[in-house]
């Protein structure tokens with residue numbers, strides 16, 4: 001019997017991951033702000049297997065709610081962080097930029113660090129049974145995107161932060177492995193319904209690819225092959241040229 005905690009399970013990719021793991025028989029602790037959406041998942045799979053907790057990652061109280069969830073799903077095999085806020089903001093509307101930075105950066109640090117500190121003192125995690133912390137970042141973190149400054153920068157921060165934690169855990173011999181999940185476009189509420197997104201995939205397909213990568217404990221998960229090629233090419237573009245590519249709108 002496997003156990004997972006999913007933060008940001010009320011919609012989109014997090015919800016799909018929760019449903020797919022529940023179908024596979026996992027016991028889950030799921031959290032987000034919209035409790036009704038969490039309750040729907042709980043009703044579908046049973047309150048004996050799906051535990052819920054309302055968590056706003058931007059609130060300091062989030063860590064207490066996380067403690068309650070961890071008490072219900074003790075020593076989870078997987079800690080999956082899917083909470084996030086996105087959006088283009090070429091007008092640089094200040095409150096939106098700041099909300100994105102707060103949720104994606106401060107919120108993630110608060111919750112992921114709190115869980116990592118729990119791992120350190122939980123004796124059920126060992127070299128043979130490591131905790132697995134997975135965070136959804138984005139391919140958008142590859143470079144600064146002019147139409148989405150806070151979003152692309154916050155995603156870069158998330159990837160860099162996970163890399164730092166991975167190194168720290170090796171230094172301290174903390175029994176944990178990390179996965180940095182970098183989706184391209186996935187058909188969820190985070191995308192603007194009035195816009196066309198190239199190579200956009202369904203959340204069902206995205207979840208399948210993510211779970212496959214997690215099973216192999218891949219450190220960085222990019223899917224599908226088209227985005228793997230795109231990111232490889234993107235990384236080759238020098239900064240002076242990238243900043244002159246004004247046709248990039250997404």
Ligand SMILES: NC(=O)c1ccc[n+]([C@@H]2O[C@H](COP(=O)([O-])OP(=O)(O)OC[C@H]3O[C@@H](n4cnc5c(N)ncnc54)[C@H](OP(=O)(O)O)[C@@H]3O)[C@@H](O)[C@H]2O)c1
Nearest residue numbers: 008010011012013032033034056057083084185186188190
């Ligand atoms: N869809 C894509 O194309 C795409 C591509 C690359 C990366 N991503 C990343 O994937 C992650 C999931 O997004 P999604 O596409 O699945 O969109 P989504 O359907 O909007 O899901 C976002 C999730 O984050 C939660 N959330 C937002 N603010 C929160 C807060 N303050 N506290 C706790 N939970 C919060 C939401 O729950 P509540 O509102 O109920 O709190 C929801 O469950 C995000 O990090 C996003 O950046 C998405």
